[in-house]
Amino acid sequence: MLILLLIYLIFLLVYVVFSIYSILRIWSLRLKGDKSGVLVLTYMITVVLVTAISLIFIANLSWKTNFNFSIGGISGR
Amino acid sequence: MEDKECCIPGHEGQTTLIFTHRHWASLLKQIVVIGFFLLLPIIILVTVSLTGKSFFHGIVLNFIVVAISIYYMVMTTFAFTEWISFYYNILVVTETEVIEIVQNGIFDRKISEISILRIQDVSAEINGFWPTLFGYGDVVVESAGDNTQKYVIKNIPHPNEVASEILKFHNDQIAREGRENEIAVGEGDLRKRVEYPPQPPVGTSNNIDVDNNKNSDNNNSTGDISKDDLDKGGEVKF
Numbered sequence: 001m002l003i004l005l006l007i008y009l010i011f012l013l014v015y016v017v018f019s020i021y022s023i024l025r026i027w028s029l030r031l032k033g034d035k036s037g038v039l040v041l042t043y044m045i046t047v048v049l050v051t052a053i054s055l056i057f058i059a060n061l062s063w064k065t066n067f068n069f070s071i072g073g074i075s076g077r
Numbered sequence: 078m079e080d081k082e083c084c085i086p087g088h089e090g091q092t093t094l095i096f097t098h099r100h101w102a103s104l105l106k107q108i109v110v111i112g113f114f115l116l117l118p119i120i121i122l123v124t125v126s127l128t129g130k131s132f133f134h135g136i137v138l139n140f141i142v143v144a145i146s147i148y149y150m151v152m153t154t155f156a157f158t159e160w161i162s163f164y165y166n167i168l169v170v171t172e173t174e175v176i177e178i179v180q181n182g183i184f185d186r187k188i189s190e191i192s193i194l195r196i197q198d199v200s201a202e203i204n205g206f207w208p209t210l211f212g213y214g215d216v217v218v219e220s221a222g223d224n225t226q227k228y229v230i231k232n233i234p235h236p237n238e239v240a241s242e243i244l245k246f247h248n249d250q251i252a253r254e255g256r257e258n259e260i261a262v263g264e265g266d267l268r269k270r271v272e273y274p275p276q277p278p279v280g281t282s283n284n285i286d287v288d289n290n291k292n293s294d295n296n297n298s299t300g301d302i303s304k305d306d307l308d309k310g311g312e313v314k315f
Contacts, residue, residue, distance in 0.1 A: 001139060008143045015150055022157070022183050029165060029186070039164070043157045050153060054146035061139050 001063045008058070012051065019047055088171060094246055095170035095239060099163055100213030103232035107159045114152055118145050158182050168216070168230045170243055173250070175218055177230050189228055194256070196247045197221035201236035208232075216240050 023040050030036050122141075125132060133141060165180035175196070179187040196218055203214035214236040218228040233239055 001136065004139060004143060008146070011147060015154075019154065022154070025183055026161060029180070031167075034164070036164070039157075039160060043153070046153050047150070050146065050149045054142070054149075057142045058146070061142060063139065065136055065139075 091171040099232040100234040102211035199240045201240040
């Protein structure tokens with residue numbers, strides 16, 4: 001199960017880098033007096049909230065179980 | 078529609094006559110789709126919970142938590158991208174140019190500029206139920222010249238007013254520069270005066286006297302043109 005956690009953390013890292021790059025790009029597109037600042041702030045708060053809630057849930061789960069690939073699907077041990 | 082200094086990079090000194098984003102109603106479809114997909118996992122989880130069977134334990138729960146987390150992150154970015162595409166689709170009309178900015182997502186941006194003097198035709202189109210209800214539509218700007226180009230500015234609020242304003246600015250600009258006659262000639266409304274060289278008087282050797290060619294005319298009753306007639310290069314009577 002740790003491999004799933006590792007994949008998730010790698011995704012999270014890529015996602016955060018992509019989000020920062022997107023925000024910087026939007027910042028370069030800004031026009032005088034537009035509302036991009038509010039939007040970017042809203043986006044950042046949403047991303048932080050989703051990430052924080054996800055991490056709280058993930059932290060409370062057990063990640064020490066192993067994959068058991070057998071006929072009939074995946075089962076936890 | 079505002080009248081202030083242009084905020085587009087490269088046009089800072091110009092006065093903005095029209096500045097408009099897309100109409101908010103053009104974003105309704107995306108809002109409904111995103112709202113549905115945001116609610117979808119909740120609906121599925123509640124429905125599965127109501128069946129009474131406990132699926133959410135052990136490894137399945139871990140998978141579900143990770144999947145939902147990734148799902149919501151992707152959906153947040155998708156919503157953000159849609160909003161950027163909506164908000165940065167802009168039409169700006171300055172004293173001298175019509176500027177259209179088309180933003181598709183974060184990485185795709187196109188800026189088209191057309192001189193207000195080069196505009197030949199401006200039309201407004203309102204097609205469909207929602208555009209008619211909310212009063213938005215497309216403005217089509219057509220450029221003059223051999224390489225006629227059409228600029229379709231989509232989902233603009235009050236397209237009829239915008240189109241007529243652009244045409245008014247076009248006419249004002251032409252009047253300001255005193256180019257009415259030149260534009261009328263260019264558009265074919267007024268024929269350009271052409272100076273022809275003076276014609277020699279009638280009866281000189283340069284004129285072809287068709288009546289003197291009776292012999293050849295008689296031979297051409299069938300409509301054939303003889304080689305002699307062709308060599309003369311003048312009119313041939315059939």
